[in-house]
Amino acid sequence: MNIQMVDLKRQYQKIKPEIDSAIQEVLDSTQFIQGKKVNEFEKAAADYLGVKYAVGVANGTDALQIAMMALGIGKDDEVITTPFTFVATTETIVMIGAKPVYVDIDPVTYNIDVKKIKEKITPRTKAILPVHLYGNPAEMDEILSIAKDYNLFVIEDSAQGFGAEYKGKKVCSFGDVACISFFPSKNLGCYGDGGMVVTNNEEIHEKVRMIANHGSKVRYVHERLGMNSRLDALQAAILNVKIKYIDEWNNKRIQNAKLYSERLKDVKQVITPTYPEYSKHIFHQYTIKVENRDDLQKFLTSKNIPTAIHYPVPLHLQPAFRGFAEEGSLPYAEEAAKKVLSLPMHPDLEIEEIDYITNSIKEFHS
């Protein structure tokens, strides 16, 4: 058995003719930056997500930075966010001169605990930045309601949430702006780096487009500080093919997650993912919580089962971001970092593989 955490080879083999011909088309056109393929994909993504505007950028990290720049967030501003996420969420806040203000996570969903947001709001707070961690939507109703009461922006970090739904509506369509990553292992991934900023607000859209293109609308006229962050045509061509399959792939992930949870339900040492029935969790990761995580991980490695820890160190304890919150002040994030373990998850996972993985977890606990 050759189990992969994410099996991009299996996926590519299934759609190879379409992908190869899309790439060949770009090569033949020699239109590598901007152009038809990028426009087509921006339209396809906006339509799929139910938003008005989509701007392809170089990666999800840039998407976050550009979104915050477009909202005018900068020096000494505060952005409320979660410490339990990939580094990019905090890194970009610090990069633009603002301060991440961490709210602990809900220990069940691992998303920002909306009950604890209000107490962290100060006159300097400019935005709330929730992450739809592992593909599980954050509690958007409460976040939007707090943002409205305190006049704050909402920036959705939807790097892991393409296709996830909250109360029947796609995530990415709730905030003032949402940021997406198309890193190859994401649910919708390209074959290199790629990202996107989406919004329903025309003014934000214009600013995002300008910032991503050196602060320029008209060639060689630079109206504001910007950067070079573009989705290239080869990646857009690949994403144009893959977006047609995203619902099918996400649904297979959901089926696989159900199988995992069903097979693990009697293993009392293992806490399987929980999410509200009004959410469509698209299982970018299938992440369990266990007391003796490191020993279980070693055992699974010995059985040729790859696993990953998302994330082993919460961001307030990372050397580069010390000083934004004390150790011990965000106990659920700190606990999760010690106990979570992501199991292999992708649409092409076979039932026999899930059986082998779950039987191995049972064997470890027997």
Ligand SMILES: Cc1ncc(COP(=O)(O)O)c(C=O)c1O
């Ligand atoms: C939650 C989150 N935010 C942001 C990013 C950054 O995306 P990228 O790797 O495309 O820069 C990632 C990527 O892993 C992520 O998981």
